[in-house]
Amino acid sequence: MIEFVEVSKNYGAVPAVRAASLAVRPGELLAVLGPSGCGKTTLLRIAGGYEQPDAGLLRIGGRDVTHTGPQHRNVGMVFQNYALFPHMNASENVEFGLRMRGVAKDERRRRAAAILSLVGLDDIGHRKPAELSGGQQQRVALARALVIEPAVLLLDEPLANLDRNVRLRTRDELRALQQRLKITTILVTHDQEEALAIADRISVMDAGRIVQTGTAIDLCLRPASPFVSTFFGLPE
Amino acid sequence: MTRPWRLLLLPSLFLWLAGVLTPLVFVLRMSLYAHGEGSGEKHFDALFYQPGTWSLQSILTVLTEPFYQRLFAFTALLALTVTTLTLLCGYLLGYLVYRATPKRKILLILLIALPKFTNILVFVFGVKMIFGANGFFPVVAGEVLLLVPYAALTIAATLETVPYHLVEAARGLGASPAAAFWRVTFPLSMPGVAAAAILTILWSASGFLGPYLLGEPVHYTVAVEVERQVRQNLNWTLAAALNVVLIALLAGGAYTMSLLRRRLA
Numbered sequence: 001m002i003e004f005v006e007v008s009k010n011y012g013a014v015p016a017v018r019a020a021s022l023a024v025r026p027g028e029l030l031a032v033l034g035p036s037g038c039g040k041t042t043l044l045r046i047a048g049g050y051e052q053p054d055a056g057l058l059r060i061g062g063r064d065v066t067h068t069g070p071q072h073r074n075v076g077m078v079f080q081n082y083a084l085f086p087h088m089n090a091s092e093n094v095e096f097g098l099r100m101r102g103v104a105k106d107e108r109r110r111r112a113a114a115i116l117s118l119v120g121l122d123d124i125g126h127r128k129p130a131e132l133s134g135g136q137q138q139r140v141a142l143a144r145a146l147v148i149e150p151a152v153l154l155l156d157e158p159l160a161n162l163d164r165n166v167r168l169r170t171r172d173e174l175r176a177l178q179q180r181l182k183i184t185t186i187l188v189t190h191d192q193e194e195a196l197a198i199a200d201r202i203s204v205m206d207a208g209r210i211v212q213t214g215t216a217i218d219l220c221l222r223p224a225s226p227f228v229s230t231f232f233g234l235p236e
Numbered sequence: 237m238t239r240p241w242r243l244l245l246l247p248s249l250f251l252w253l254a255g256v257l258t259p260l261v262f263v264l265r266m267s268l269y270a271h272g273e274g275s276g277e278k279h280f281d282a283l284f285y286q287p288g289t290w291s292l293q294s295i296l297t298v299l300t301e302p303f304y305q306r307l308f309a310f311t312a313l314l315a316l317t318v319t320t321l322t323l324l325c326g327y328l329l330g331y332l333v334y335r336a337t338p339k340r341k342i343l344l345i346l347l348i349a350l351p352k353f354t355n356i357l358v359f360v361f362g363v364k365m366i367f368g369a370n371g372f373f374p375v376v377a378g379e380v381l382l383l384v385p386y387a388a389l390t391i392a393a394t395l396e397t398v399p400y401h402l403v404e405a406a407r408g409l410g411a412s413p414a415a416a417f418w419r420v421t422f423p424l425s426m427p428g429v430a431a432a433a434i435l436t437i438l439w440s441a442s443g444f445l446g447p448y449l450l451g452e453p454v455h456y457t458v459a460v461e462v463e464r465q466v467r468q469n470l471n472w473t474l475a476a477a478l479n480v481v482l483i484a485l486l487a488g489g490a491y492t493m494s495l496l497r498r499r500l501a
Contacts, residue, residue, distance in 0.1 A: 050404050070407040083405040087423050096419070097409035148409060 001026045001184055002047060002152045007056030009042055016042040018208040019056070024152070027182040029175070030213075031195035033231075034205035040188045043205070044154050047186060048077045061151050071100070076145030077154040081161065082137045084129040090116065090140045091125030097148035115147045116140070120173065135166045142174070146181070153178070155187040159194060171198055192232055204228050260483070266476035267294055284472040294477035304461075304478070308485070311457045315441035318379040322436045323429060325380065326387025330428075333388070334395035345392075348385050356382070360449050367450070375455050378446040383439055387432040394428025395421070430497035434490055441486055458482045 002024045009017040017039045024030045032040045045051040046058065049070035058066045065073050076097075084093050094112040103111070116125060119139040129137055138158060145153060158174065159167045175198040178185050189195055195202045196216045203213040204227070212224035223229035270291040272283035298304045333344050351359055360378055367374040398421055406416035444459040456464075458478055465475035 048404075048408055050408075070404070071410045071412060073408075075408060077405070077408045079401050079405060081399075081401065083399065083401040085402060085405070085420055096406065096411075100406075100410035100415060144405075144409065 001061060002186070003057075003059040004043070004046075005057040005059070007043070007046060007053045007058060009039075009046060009051060009053050015208050017046065017053070020205075020208075020210045022203055022210055022213060024184055024186055025200075026184055028200045029178050029185040029187060029198060031187045031189055031199035031202045032205055033189055033192060033195045033202050035231075036190055038205040039208040040190075040205045041156060044077075044156055044186060044188045047152065048075055048154050049073050074148065074150050075152050075154060076148060076150035078138075078141045078145050078156065078158050080157040082129075082141040084137055084141055084144070086129055089126050089128050090121070090132065090136075093129070093140055094125075094144045094147050097144065101148070111147055112143075115143045119143045119146075119177065134162055135170060138162060138170060142177075146183070151184065153183050153185040155185065157189055158187065160189075160191075174198065204231060206231075263476045263479050266472055267480045268292070269294075269473045271471065271473055284470050291473075294471075294473040295480065297474060298477045298481050307456070307458055307461055308481070310455070311441055311482075314375065314379070314443070314447070314455075314457060315437055317376055318383065318440040318443075319433060319436045321376065321380045322383045322387045322440070323391075323433060325384050326391050326432055326436075327425075327429065329384065329388035330391030330395055333392040334398075345389065348388050351381065352385055356445060357449075360445050364450055370450055370452050370455075372451070372455055374450040375447050378450045379440050379443050382443075382446065383436050386435050386439075390432040390435065391425060391428045394431070395425050398424045427497060430493060434493045434497070437489060437493070438486055441489075442482065 004020050004022040007017055007020045008015065020039075020043060022030075022043075032043060034040045042051060046053050049065070049068060053066065056066070057064060060073060060075065084090075085096065088096070091109065091112045094116060095108040098108045098111060113125060116122065116139075119142055121136060121139050121143070124132065124136060124140075129140065132140065138161070142158070155174075159171055162170060171194060178198075187195075187199065199216070201213060201215055202219055204211045204219065206227050212219060212228050214222075219228060220232055220234060223232070223234065229235065266285065268290055269285040269287070270289040270293060272285045329344075329348055333341055333348070336344050354362075359382070363374060363378040363381060364370075367377065402420050402424070403416045406420045407413070411419060441457075442459050443457055444463065447455050447457045448460045448463075459482075462475045462478050465471045465478065
């Protein structure tokens with residue numbers, strides 16, 4: 001489980017996240033939804049340890065990790081452009097986190113193959129990222145984040161770079177996998193449909209603030225502000 | 237012609253033919269004349285070479301005489317020393333540029349290129365004043381300082397193509413900053429290092445001013461000896477032969493490096 005307490009982050013004089021509080025429950029998939037520039041990616045980067053908040057606290061599994069470096073957080077992140085290492089093949093990409101944890105080579109191979117098979121990629125371990133399709137790259141990135149058995153999975157617009165039909169299929173597979181592994185997940189997206197389709201709860205962000213957090217039904221029936229209702233295409 | 241834009245290459249092709257290939261052909265021909273009779277003495281009526289002759293005399297002299305073997309060995313030693321140091325310093329500077337904020341990036345690039353705004357003679361005399369006496373270290377320092385800007389900018393340009401997301405991904409997977417550098421950034425910057433190495437080796441192996449102005453005669457390179465043969469000894473065939481051997485060695489080296497580079501890329 002992961003918890004933001006009154007987290008703020010400014011870039012110079014520009015506030016990116018303002019006093020955001022949010023608690024993601026164990027095993028839950030929470031979507032952070034908002035238009036571009038609303039601060040949702042900054043929130044995710046704070047969770048991953050890639051940005052230091054100016055104020056507030058961040059707890060993962062009850063432990064204060066506000067000032068902990070990304071390598072000590074045990075958080076798995078899937079970047080929007082996947083950030084696969086181009087000089088390593090798919091298996092080496094997946095093994096990287098295990099290698100950094102000192103896992104022996106045979107064990108690494110075995111676990112990488114198992115997790116690649118779990119995300120539906122058998123027999124592509126020897127291929128370089130450039131030789132994979134967008135959908136395959138996305139799965140390798142997911143496998144790479146999952147193999148380290150992270151406390152929290154962070155997904156930054158994981159489906160944005162996929163073709164529509166691949167996207168819908170991947171979305172459902174992602175949800176099924178998340179429920180099967182019961183892994184606490186934050187998914188950042190600007191796509192309402194995507195959030196409604198796979199999230200347990202949704203946090204709507206606007207101009208750096210979390211405007212409302214709740215289930216899809218809460219948000220549609222009891223929107224906290226006109227912004228929320230218009231964002232879901234409902235009358236104000 | 238199916239690709240008319242290729243016509244645009246004609247001017248540079250002409251320049252290359254006239255400015256690079258033709259002189260090289262002349263040098264090659266010059267290295268194959270017999271020695272002039274006046275070699276070694278400064279007669280005004282001396283022949284610098286014997287027209288109309290064909291001879292391997294000069295090339296064989298260069299290849300077999302211990303003096304010239306030592307000359308090439310020293311040139312190679314200098315080039316390797318200079319290249320190693322230049323790549324080390326160049327990588328550090330290039331990495332600083334890579335990690336700098338956009339504003340500082342421009343400032344840093346200007347600072348790195350600044351020595352190139354001064355006249356090379358002024359620059360070399362500046363190095364001479366720092367060291368006081370001539371010797372191996374001043375030669376190395378002078379050549380490194382002359383070449384570091386090229387290496388740094390080449391390496392910085394390649395580092396810029398490494399997305400910082402990759403480093404972040406590595407950190408998130410448990411890599412320390414050092415591990416992320418050695419496993420991700422460094423391997424991906426190798427093509428730039430190889431390009432910088434080719435540049436530096438070629439330039440330091442044909443270095444003239446540094447060794448000439450900062451070194452004792454034992455630190456003279458092939459290029460200095462060529463100048464001596466052309467202007468003092470008036471032995472043009474030997475000068476040309478030295479050049480031909482140097483070019484052959486460098487071309488061979490550059491070819492090997494480019495094969496290596498292709499494998500790394």
